[in-house]
Amino acid sequence: MKTKRPNKYKLWLLPFFTVTALFLIVPLVLMVTSSFTSGATGAFTFSNYTEVFTNAFYYQSFLNSGMIALFSSVVGLLLAIIVAYAMTCLPNKIQDKISVYINLAANFAGVPLAFAFIILVGNSGAFRLFFDGLSIPLLSEFNLYSWQGLTLTYLYFQIPLGILFIYPSLKKMRKEWKEAAFLLGATNAMYWRKIGLPNIMPSIAGTFIIMFANGMGTYETAYALTGSNVNLITIRIAALVSGDIYAQPEVGSTLAIIFAMMMLLILATSQILLKRVRRDLA
Amino acid sequence: MSYISIDHLSLSYGNNLVLKDISLAVEKGELVTLLGPSGCGKSTLLRVFAGLEVFQKGDISIDGEIVNDVAPKDRNIGMVFQSYALFPNMTVFDNVAFGLTIKKVSKKEIEEKVMNVLELVNLADKKDFYIHQLSGGQQQRISLARSLVTEPKFLLLDEPLSALDAKIRKQLQMDIRALQKKLGITMIFVTHDQEEAMILSDRIFVMNEGKIVQDALPAELYEKPKNEFVAGFIGNYNILTRQQKQRLAPTFSAEKLAEKYALRAELIKLTPAENTETIDAFFENYTILGSTIRCYFNSGGIPLTVDVLNSTVDVTTLQNQTQLFIDYRSFVPLQS
Amino acid sequence: MTKKKNHFIAYSTLVIFGLYMIFPFISTGLYATSTAWSNTILPEDFTFQWFVALGQDPNFIAALLRSVSLTLITLAVVLIIMVPTVCLVYLYFPKVDNFLKGLVLMPYAIPSVILATGLLRMYAGSVVPMYAVLVGGLFIGSLPFMYQGIRNSLEGIGAKSLMESAEILGANTLQSFLRVIVPNIRLGLLITTLLIFAGFFGEFVLTNLLIGGNYETIRIYMLRRMSENGHLASAVMVAYFTLLLLLSLLITRLTSAGKVKRKERRSKRNRRAVGSFQNPSETVSLTKQ
Secondary structure (H helix, E strand, O other), X not given: OOOOOHHHHHHHHHHHHHHHHHHXXXXXXXXXXXXXXXXXXXXXXXXXXXXXXXOHHHHHHHHHHHHHHHHHHHHHHHHHHHHHHHHHOOOHHHHHHHHHHHHHHHOOOOHHHHHHHHHHHOOOOHHHHXXXXXXXXXXXXXXOOOHHHHHXXXXXXXXXXXXXXXXXXXXXXXXXXXXXXXXXXXXXXXHHHHHHHHHXXXXXXXXXXXXXXXXXXXXXXXXXXXXXXXXXXXXXXXXXXXXXXXXXXXXXXXHHHHHHHHHHHHHHHHHHHHHHHHHHHO | OOOEEEEEEEEEEOOEEEEEEEEEEEOOOOEEEEXXXXXXXXXXXXXXXXXXXXXXXXXEEEOOEEOOOOOHHHOOOEEEOOOOOOOOOOEHHHHHHHHHHXXXXXXXXXXXXXXXXXXXXXXXXXXXXXXXXXXXXXXXXXXXXHHHOOOOOEEEEEOOOOOOOHHHHHHHHHHHHHHHHHHOOEEEEEEOOHHHHHHHOOEEEEEEOOEEEEEEOHHHHHHOOOEHHHHHHHOOEEEEEHHHHHHHOOOOOOOOOOXXXXXXXXXXXXXXXXXXXXXXXXXXXEEEOOOEEEEEEEEOOEEEEEEEEHHHOOHHHHHHOOEEEEEHHHOEEEEO | OHHHHHHHHHHHHHHHHHHHHHHHHHHHHHHHOOOOOOOOOOOOXXXXXXXXXXXXXXXXXXXXXXHHHHHHHHHHHHHHHHHHHHHHHHHHOHHHHHHHHHHOOHHHHOOHHHXXXXXXXXXXXXXXXXXXXXXHHHHHHOHHHHHHHHHHHHHHHOHHHHHHHHHHOXXXXXXXXXXXXXXXXXXXXXXXXXXXXXXXXXXXXXXXXXXXXXXXXXXXXXXXXXXXXXXXXXXXHHHHHHHHHHHHHHHHHHHOOOOHHHHHHHHHHHHHHOOHXXXXXXXXXXXXX
């Protein structure tokens, strides 16, 4: 063919790009402009940013979200690695089935999850009664409606998420690597330090970033569990943009922009770090 | 006018020139091979025949008609893919019948033609099977049948045998050649295997870096490689610089002076023969290739590979060999 | 000899993990089938009264219908736009495909709450009905999932050479697409659709923030009931998950209802094309809660 043929199909891409522009790109751009707009006068201003950066309340919401996301992703990641590694030891048939169930469980996050945890470890939850009955003070200090409770609840969906990302890379680690290393005289520890870890390190780091982002962005579970009691960034933004009395959409936009920037920054630095980790450990 | 011809054709992906000013002609009923290492542009050239690639300069004509802008579906050609590209949602029969149903051929005729071509590839009994139930060799035969059933003007084969084991590959090489002769169909075959090209082809186009470097009959290609690349790619040659040739054969002067010369390994003899000259050399090593033995000699710092028939030599006496015998006419001057 | 021991540890780990994953389901189920469970470890009685009450609650039925209609409408929009787009881009526009690869990851960096903020900023009080905005927002949220799902299926069947070989055999682009590509990606597409269906059906963040109280979907209903009557709320959740489960079973049945021969082949191929673990993003879009 001397003339390019596919050009006539370009028109078919129009609906997709229209929808993406209307519901993703333009709203994001508007949000940026809105964050520089005064709520009262509609004029250009930096005041939304100064307010967000000087108000300890907003600062705290970032910190809370960050802490919960950090804890739930570190612990979640560790457990995910253990479970994913256990899965690789099993026959392939079972492995496939487990993945289906993990998919199902993922749908449980949100309102149902919050409620299930209330039943289990809430103020009169079954586990609490169980341990109280045995006089084991395991849960007596525990408060589900605090950031501890949120962390525990987040773990429920963070672990499967971690498994889904870690498992394929564990699976890719060839048995022959281990065998070759042993034949060359390596110990188990040496194998992991020199070959195993360097190979899965990038995906562990990548998974951590995704889990952290997921934890930061979680809204439904937190909202269902604590309403607006715990000061989280997602809950703060939602309250600012849709609250009836205290609605301050410009400040909400500003928080959302800062949040999005943080996410992008984290994702970008992780990309750079990953490249380095790969090189250093190699 | 040739049956299929390509005239000064150039193709590039962005800044990457993939085919550089290609011209070639194929006659009706010929089986020609595009031979070259991976990345030389042979598959791209094949896809140009099919109309699957966009090129920038030149012309392609089929049966006297310029077909530059004719869509693949209107070219009436057949193509066999390396990956077979059989339709997994259809049975063997439906796969083969696909081209005919598109042309709205009557049901009775489809049945007849499909069964005929399935007989031809010896797979009539598999007509109700699904593709995944067949072996690789069978799948490739179905792929062949599917492209033959529409009686195309010619057939393109893109490394069709490279995914198969050696034994099945050999068998299919024979089958394809026999089928091609029987039906008198024109075929353009792409491969990176010089042996396969030699076995199958009427003519071979050797390609390198987007250019056709030699167009020759198989025997001619073997006897007279045009340049160092072809000689290296076909193998079995000692490649010598002019100085090295001069040292081995000081009294020989070629009509044309070349920088490099090829010397086929089996034309260096261990015993004197008619017209041969003597050179001093010592034996280094040997490997047994089967019917031939490849011996490694050294003549004053020039390594020489010598192929001799297994039946004519006793390997235990090889180290006693201090002389080799060459007919000076065996040196093939290479274009640079 | 250590192999046996390793397997034992692996199985125990997985059993413990499985219990952890399944406990919330069980407790919800128990709560839904009892009237009193406050001072004991296990519930004190067993009843179906909450389910009966649910069936009689017009609000529940309405919420269910709203969720179903919202899901179906959005799904239709997503499929009609995404399938041709991804196929075309994959087959003919590799550069656009590369761009899309990056674009569809946006929802990862931008959680639903932020997307909702932007959408409210743009459309609140405008002539565009918020329902349409919600559909658009859900569309964006499903991007990574849908794109990956369709693309994996296309890659799994080697769509490029199938398309080329169909065209060389004389079929035009539409014929090749409908007779060769579509039948072969059908199952992969269905599984992707099923997973997205579950995601849309259980959507909360966008719906609540964009339309909220005016449009009570099943999850919003669930949340409202939770603060009123826990047992009833549990019954809603049980009903919701049973429904999801039935829908999955129904749809997978429908796919394999073809010829027996096809069934065997399809499931085999599909496992290759859209194996659940080859595509982690499938679940991700559903976990963004």
